Amino acid sequence: MHIQKDIEKKQSASRFEHTLGVQYTSACLAMAHGVCVEDARLAGLLHDCAKQLDDKTLLKEAEKYHLDMTDVERRQPYLLHGKVGAVYAKEKYHVEDPDILNAITYHTTGRPGMSILEKIVFTADYIEPGRDKAPNLKELRQEAFRDIDKAVWLILKQTLSYLEGEGGDIDGMTRESCQYYEQCVRREKA
Secondary structure, three states: OHHHHHHHHHOOHHHHHHHHHHHHHHHHHHHHHOOOHHHHHHHHHHOOOOOOOOHHHHHHHHHHOOOOOOHHHHHOHHHHHHHHHHHHHHHOOOOOOHHHHHHHHOOOOOOOOOOHHHHHHHHHHHHOOOOOOOOOHHHHHHHHHHOHHHHHHHHHHHHHHHHHHHOOOOOHHHHHHHHHHHHHHHHHHO
16 A cells, blocks of 8 residues: 555646556456456556656666667657666566566567456556546447457557657557467468
């Protein structure tokens, strides 16, 4: 509980509400997919623990901790909040479980070959109850409880479509992840 109180102090009210939504949704998805609920709750609680940092601070922290950065992350440092957040989870909140740390690291871009916990937090971040802007949320929420790989693929597809429409930089990991999960879903159908 002390972690939750600390996170609440550091985040804006709306960010903390989102964090609790991701924590709750992660726990629900964990129950549906046979994953440790406490691990899912902790990863959901900590997924945005570095989100409040400005771009300059995120870059500074990434350099301080010698984190690998892509060119896109250097141009758009807000993408580093997952990587920096995983370091904070370990350093400040004493989280040692690599699965929880990976779930925090990759909750924005995804990655090929994610664990079920990683997929849960990635998905929960997109579908938590406070989210209302993405298209097809009702269908995505239902799919997340039926087929987590398909939900991940659909979220990545929608994310890429949105970013392409906005003309923004797209992190290569997001493209790789989308292709990977599309192949997973197609293999399952075959």
